[in-house]
């Protein structure tokens with residue numbers, strides 16, 4: 347018996363606008379696709395939030411015993427500067443500005459992306475395909491779309507005929523837009539004259555002579571349109587129809603709308619059963635944007651090297667902060683918010699450390715089974731991590747009471763509490779016990795012990811200036827001393 351058999355997940359499906367019972371196409375198996383980063387610069391913190399939310403979804407599905415194939419792509423073919431399908435692609439532009447090969451740009455930022463995700467304790471996806479590795483599949487898709495009458499070639503470029511498609515299908519059903527409104531709201535831009543209608547989008551673009559990233563095709567030497575790669579890669583690895591497709595809210599239109607249209611046009615089938623969209627990350631109440639300077643990248647957040655935050659924040663604190671909001675809510679990144687999350691995170695970790703040393707005695711004064719069910723209920727309800735965290739803190743309160751001998755726990759319940767806390771804190775939320783990970787080194791512990799002893803000597807000699815100096819300097823290095831009745835202990839942030 348797997349856990350998923352007794353845990354019915356509900357997922358908010360952006361396509362229907364409702365929370366629905368999750369029923370995978372093949373029992374016990376889940377196919378999930380999430381749009382990955384375009385690797386032309388450091389990964390955007392907002393995108394990291396999206397990926398972190400889906401990392402938690404992936405972790406929970408795995409925890410329930412599903413066999414999950416999680417595909418998250420790398421967009422390395424570069425897509426155009428704006429949705430009008432004109433201009434220079436982002437990777438080529440970056441390569442030109444930095445005088446390097448486009449693939450050097452791709453390599454540099456792919457490595458940066460992976461480093462950040464590793465630091466933040468992400469699980470790697472099952473497959474991480476690249477757009478440039480799937481040009482043949484994309485060309486095949488375009489041919490099918492043309493054969494079915496939904497694509498047309500003009501001067502070596504191929505466009506998707508949105509108007510034709512909308513006669514037999516519903517363009518706009520995901521983003522709840524009507525083609526008539528889109529027509530009304532589209533300004534005609536220069537350079538779009540190849541298209542039959544401004545709403546059409548590029549499936550293949552003929553490369554200008556100076557364009558470096560190019561591939562041969564039946565229509566021209568060129569490159570695929572951005573929306574196409576996700577249709578090609580998701581269906582190649584997950585089938586023409588699969589369970590979950592995720593991404594940031596900003597991708598709903600046009601990107602995901604176009605993915606649906608392409609799949610329906612090529613294969614006559616809507617590709618995805620559950621569309622999930624993670625909401626935006628704001629910085630101090632405003633949209634993050636490079637042009638206004640209201641932006642911070644993940645490395646700057648982790649190192650503290652930025653003008654927005656009073657200190658550096660540990661990866662676990664950032665994960666905890668994210669999990670304190672539903673993935674469907676706008677999340678506002680502020681110094682106060684992170685400081686509060688830091689306190690909460692260490693309180694939870696202190697609870698986990700205390701739990702290790704707790705002994706059972708007599709009967710339980712807390713209903714551990716009912717509590718465990720509430721934890722599952724929270725996650726089954728569209729991955730409601732903030733509610734889960736509230737339940738985890740109920741357990742931390744109980745753990746503290748047991749430690750203070752104000753409560754008791756039976757042998758069976760202690761085992762259940764330990765496995766459940768471990769599963770949700772480490773496996774599902776992906777938090778790491780920093781105190782264990784970072785101070786696991788005996789050398790560090792030895793060195794800090796020497797300083798603790800020197801501080802005790804200073805205090806014994808009433809040299810409080812020195813004692814405070816040792817404490818403060820250690821704090822600056824991220825090592826917190828804590829004076830208790832059993833002596834001084836330390837934790838590493």
Ligand SMILES: [Zn+2]
Pocket residue numbers: 380381382576601
């Ligand atoms: Zn995509």
